[in-house]
Amino acid sequence: MKKLINDPRAVVDESLEGFGLAHADLVEVHWDPVYVTRRGGAVQGKVGLVSGGGSGHEPLHAGYVGQGMLDAAVPGAVFTSPTPDQILPATQAADGGLGVVHIVKNYTGDVLNFETAAELCASEGVDVRTVLVNDDVAVEDSLYTAGRRGVAGTVLVEKIAGAAAERGESLDAVEAVAKRVVANVRSMGLALAPCTVPHAGKPSFELADGEIEIGIGIHGEPGRQRVGLEPADVLAERLLTPVMEDLGFEAGEEVLLMVNGMGGTPLSELYIVYRRAAQLLSDRGVSVERSLVGNYTTSLEMQGCSVTVLRLDDELTSLWDAPVKTPALRWGV
Amino acid sequence: MKKLINDPRAVVDESLEGFGLAHADLVEVHWDPVYVTRRGGAVQGKVGLVSGGGSGHEPLHAGYVGQGMLDAAVPGAVFTSPTPDQILPATQAADGGLGVVHIVKNYTGDVLNFETAAELCASEGVDVRTVLVNDDVAVEDSLYTAGRRGVAGTVLVEKIAGAAAERGESLDAVEAVAKRVVANVRSMGLALAPCTVPHAGKPSFELADGEIEIGIGIHGEPGRQRVGLEPADVLAERLLTPVMEDLGFEAGEEVLLMVNGMGGTPLSELYIVYRRAAQLLSDRGVSVERSLVGNYTTSLEMQGCSVTVLRLDDELTSLWDAPVKTPALRWGV
Numbered sequence: 178m179k180k181l182i183n184d185p186r187a188v189v190d191e192s193l194e195g196f197g198l199a200h201a202d203l204v205e206v207h208w209d210p211v212y213v214t215r216r217g218g219a220v221q222g223k224v225g226l227v228s229g230g231g232s233g234h235e236p237l238h239a240g241y242v243g244q245g246m247l248d249a250a251v252p253g254a255v256f257t258s259p260t261p262d263q264i265l266p267a268t269q270a271a272d273g274g275l276g277v278v279h280i281v282k283n284y285t286g287d288v289l290n291f292e293t294a295a296e297l298c299a300s301e302g303v304d305v306r307t308v309l310v311n312d313d314v315a316v317e318d319s320l321y322t323a324g325r326r327g328v329a330g331t332v333l334v335e336k337i338a339g340a341a342a343e344r345g346e347s348l349d350a351v352e353a354v355a356k357r358v359v360a361n362v363r364s365m366g367l368a369l370a371p372c373t374v375p376h377a378g379k380p381s382f383e384l385a386d387g388e389i390e391i392g393i394g395i396h397g398e399p400g401r402q403r404v405g406l407e408p409a410d411v412l413a414e415r416l417l418t419p420v421m422e423d424l425g426f427e428a429g430e431e432v433l434l435m436v437n438g439m440g441g442t443p444l445s446e447l448y449i450v451y452r453r454a455a456q457l458l459s460d461r462g463v464s465v466e467r468s469l470v471g472n473y474t475t476s477l478e479m480q481g482c483s484v485t486v487l488r489l490d491d492e493l494t495s496l497w498d499a500p501v502k503t504p505a506l507r508w509g510v
Numbered sequence: 511m512k513k514l515i516n517d518p519r520a521v522v523d524e525s526l527e528g529f530g531l532a533h534a535d536l537v538e539v540h541w542d543p544v545y546v547t548r549r550g551g552a553v554q555g556k557v558g559l560v561s562g563g564g565s566g567h568e569p570l571h572a573g574y575v576g577q578g579m580l581d582a583a584v585p586g587a588v589f590t591s592p593t594p595d596q597i598l599p600a601t602q603a604a605d606g607g608l609g610v611v612h613i614v615k616n617y618t619g620d621v622l623n624f625e626t627a628a629e630l631c632a633s634e635g636v637d638v639r640t641v642l643v644n645d646d647v648a649v650e651d652s653l654y655t656a657g658r659r660g661v662a663g664t665v666l667v668e669k670i671a672g673a674a675a676e677r678g679e680s681l682d683a684v685e686a687v688a689k690r691v692v693a694n695v696r697s698m699g700l701a702l703a704p705c706t707v708p709h710a711g712k713p714s715f716e717l718a719d720g721e722i723e724i725g726i727g728i729h730g731e732p733g734r735q736r737v738g739l740e741p742a743d744v745l746a747e748r749l750l751t752p753v754m755e756d757l758g759f760e761a762g763e764e765v766l767l768m769v770n771g772m773g774g775t776p777l778s779e780l781y782i783v784y785r786r787a788a789q790l791l792s793d794r795g796v797s798v799e800r801s802l803v804g805n806y807t808t809s810l811e812m813q814g815c816s817v818t819v820l821r822l823d824d825e826l827t828s829l830w831d832a833p834v835k836t837p838a839l840r841w842g843v
Contacts, residue, residue: 179702179720180702180742180779181702181742181775181783181814181815182741182742182782183743184739184741184743188778189778190528191781191782191785192779192782194781194783194785195781195782195783195803196781196784198785198788198801199767200801232778234777234780235776235777240777263825287749290768312514364691369513369514370512372760382611387511387512406512407514408515408516408517409515409516409524416542420625432631434532435797439775440774441775441776441813443566443568443705443774443811444568444569444573444773444775445515445521445522445566445568445810446513446515446525446683447528448516448524448526448527448529448568449516449521449528450514450531451528451529451531451532452525452527452528455530455531461753465531468531470528470529470532470634474779475776475777476773477776477778478776478813480811481514482514482775488569494711501727507841508835508841508843510841510842
């Protein structure tokens, strides 16, 4: 295992410490328990937005804390859910008096711990709504999941719900728009090579030479099938087709197309996948109105990518375009 | 070789095609010869800024085309200089009547081809100034270089000179501020694992298990030495110390600190390196006023990082903070 780390057990804390130093103008890192808030804390009179999950998917979630997106993020150990005792103070710190929306990727541990935290929050007087993200069309149930997994589509939920909260929408409205994104976003990924969890010290799965896994999870959970390496154009179609079929896209619709890197894939390769996905959408009469290409929901140094499509309407597009100022996503301000 | 590509010979073109589709609001990709310009072309009455070099370092340089940064970028084949017949039309397309600054990383092929292109431009009536970037303190001469190599510091030159051009400075002034960044920026990198150039099909160098290379070049050129893998804190110091010594930093100075990923390194590891580099600077009484952490000058999927320090003053800081709107760097607009 070759990694730029000190102690495998200190990876999350030391990385967060560096993150806090690098982005001290935008965020604040809290210790014992660990969570990250927007610099300056809760915005009074604004719905709070909190997300979290296992570490190892950076910049998800702490990289999306800031104006127009999350108020707080709660990182667990690598690929491990954060605990209710972290989620509770993060939620309280995010509450500006109108309540808080929890954006939770659909993994059993995350769901359970956010649920427990939400009950604790309620007993402390914070109105919490939970939005489950389950955009991954690869498998119906999986190693850590009842129902579909939440993957890169989470970034779009956080951005759009964050914009709705920022422009002063009510708790009901922010919850509703977040759920509308979930209903209209689908993803699927693949891996060329696995990643190694630092404290495990060995790759999370094995792939033979020339073999890849279609439908991989962001923790290396099994996908749909293993196949031999194929040209990027074929792979782009293998990812896009199930996504499109699931959402039942029709000619004339407008979408956001995201090609997300898993952490170890060159940007140039992501653009090659984007190229084919955009061509396929165009061939079907679907109009790509917005794009995002890069490492937004990673799996440490895993090599691979995912394709995400979000069905847009005027409101979602306008919320997507709204200013955002976070360490990992920033425009308009 | 496992890559998300189709034909190894089509990598640069197909990637650029995807890039152009994804960022059609910001850039325009031109073919035959290949170059990238800001959407809408040259801004009249503004000094033009052109950079370029071998592909494989994405988002460098095309990712930095846009408002407040480059007017045009000229990508060569992977790790291969662009040709004068590409650089000439790119420069003409960037000329808003005040002349053009070429920002050139110091590699023999790049220097020669940009020089030839500058002569052609002059005979076409375009006043071209050349700024050579040579921030890499690792080695004095190298495989492809007479004198120091240009590496990640190039991004800072492009951002700051771009801001000066955008606010209407003269050709002399833009050239001068670019040279001032070059005089005040130093970098050094390391590799944990090599990358594979698609048309070569095998890794550009070999590292034994547990062995890393200090002072690596962004094309995998030899650095200073190979050592066993050490903790990230030790490695951060190995990179930062020569950078600091070379620039002769003193207590009380203000700097920008950049930790750049080589393409295959998780963001979390870059923050661990950033943490230690920031601590070391703080220990020496140097104040980190601005930061940049991520994949900004890569070497395909190479695993490793570089540390860059730029000595700031009020003017450079204000130019750094100025709005920028490019595919890979964006704020304030």
